[in-house]
Amino acid sequence: MSTQPELSRSARPWTALQAHLGDAALWWAALYFFSLLTGYYVLRPVRDAMGASADAAAIFPRAWLEWAQRRGFELGDFTLQLLFTGTFVSMLLLQPVYGWLVSRHPRRVFLPAVYGVFIACLLAFYWAFDRDVTGRGAAFFVFIAVFNLFAVSVFWSYMADVFDNEHAKKVYGYIGAGGTVGAMLGPLLTRTLVERIGVGNLLLVSASFLAVCLVCIVRLRPWALRRERAAGDARDGRAMGGSVLAGLRLVWERPLLRAIALLMFFGIGVGTMLYNEQAAIARRFYVDDEARTAYYANIDLAINLLTLTVQVLLTRWLLRRFGVGPLLLIPGFAVLLGFALLSASPLPVLVAVVQIVTRSSEFSLNKPARETLYTRVDRESRYKAKAVIDTAVYRGADLTFVWAHKAVAALGSSAVFLFGTLLAAGMTFGAWRVVRAQRTLPSSPVERS
Structure with missing residues (x-):
């Protein structure tokens, strides 16, 4: 008699998926996220290979290299630090542009x-790679970082327009799974094609997937309008209005948004520590661009397989x-434990395990939980404040911790991971603050006019 309940419980995810098979909005949203992450992950190994390159001439303009040499140092010694700094500055410059676009x-x-x-872009x-334009490596690295954050942030903001809180809880996991399949396909395409068609042509592959995203945006519009009309706030026909810098004010004023920003800041710090260690390993063991690209593609495939399962x-x-409580707190405690173990014994295999746990738990648990919260806030918070957190706070943390x-x-790997343990504790504290702050939110957002 105990067998039937056991079977029922194990079948629940599949039964729930079958119940949503007729949900056209779910399918368009999943296709949108699939196409977006496929397009991004085709390019991510290329970006990572450039960041880990030991050849500064393949990354920076010749004039920069000569300027540094005249002053007695090599730019190659600060490759990641300079690339992350450039990314952060670009984010700050683009924030008002994005705010103007959303407001007007x-x-x-x-x-x-x-x-x-x-x-x-x-x-x-593609033109720059085809003609070996100097400095294309640094420009491409910065562009991909900006593209990833803005494109994904806009996607989830749009999903918060399409789905209400209850619907989001039912479908966000499946939408995320669609994105994970794309994140698995992207590096697989890169690994298969890079040596056949070259790095430059991969950009055209990515652009074709982004064109599919445009189709999905148009097809999802009726559901977004329907939700707004049900709430008595059909605004798609006119601009949102407000200040182009309203996102900064909202993050400062609202406890939930402040807590999400805190969680994001320390979470990115944890990831940046691991990313830099990984880049050092790749630079040492993989000399040419193709080998490093394939190495990063294999890592992404392993992480995404675990993400999809969860x-x-x-x-x-x-x-x-x-x-949202367990989805925010479980990753924090897992990463805290992992970094504590690494600070005592920084073995390469353990580093790989912690990397997998960190990134897969972010994609499968932490991010879906954060994104459902945006279905319960007003539209200005969904687009403007969210963009500040997902871009400026994100890259500000990158910049802070890449230099840290x-x-x-210089003190060794154990010191790096001990410092990472402190960051993991900050990440867990931020998750706890988010869980507390979200309890005061209404189930549906109250739009402000």
Whole structure:
């Protein structure tokens, strides 16, 4: 008699998925995220290989290299630090532009515009790679970092328009799984194609997937309008309005947004420490661009396989049964334990395990939980404040900790991971603050006019 309940419990994820097979919005959203992450992950190994390159001439313009040599130092000694600094400065410069676009233009204009700009940039980089333009490596690294954060942030903001809180709890895990399949396909395509067609042509592959995203944006619009009309706030026909810098004010004023920013800051610090150690290993053991690209592609495949498993089997169930608390706190405690072990014994295998746990738990648990919270806040918070957190706070943390790693690494790997343990504790504290702050939110957002 005990067998039937056991079978029922194990079949729940599949039964729930079958119940949503007729949900067209879910399928368009999953295709959107699949195409977005496929396009990004085709390019991510290329970006990472450039960041780990020991050849500074392949990354920086000749004039920069000569300027540094005249002053007695090599730019190659500060490759990641300079690339992350450039990314952060670019984010700060683009924030007012994005704020203006969101404030002055309706969603039907600014969403396609964002992706249209990214496609145009990829075509420009294709030209630069084809002609071996000097400095293309640094520019491409910065562009991909900016593209990833803005494109993914806009995606989840749009999903918060399409789905309400209860619907989001049911489908966000599956939408995330669609993205994970794309994140697995992307590096697989890169590993298969890079030696056949070259790095430059991979940019055209990525651009074609972003074109699919534009189709999905248009097809999802009726569901976004329907949700707004049900809430008595049909705004798609006009711009959102407000200040172009309103996102900064909202993050400062609202406890939930401050807590999410705190969680993001320390979470990125943890990831940056691991990323820098990984780059050092790749630089040492993989000399040419193709080998490093394949190395990073294999790592991404392993992480995404675990992510997909958790998203399909656990994410939806945890969200509906317990809310966001476990999805935010479990990754914090797991990473805290992992860094504590690494500080005592920084073995290469253990480093790989902690890397897998850190990134897969972010994608399968932490991020879906954070994104459901945006379905319960007003639209200005969803687009403006979220963009500040996902771009400026994210890259500000990158910049802070990539330079911190440079200083701490001089003391050895154990010191790096001990410092990472403190960051993991900060990440866990931020998760706890988010769990507390979200309890005061209404189930549906109250729009402010």
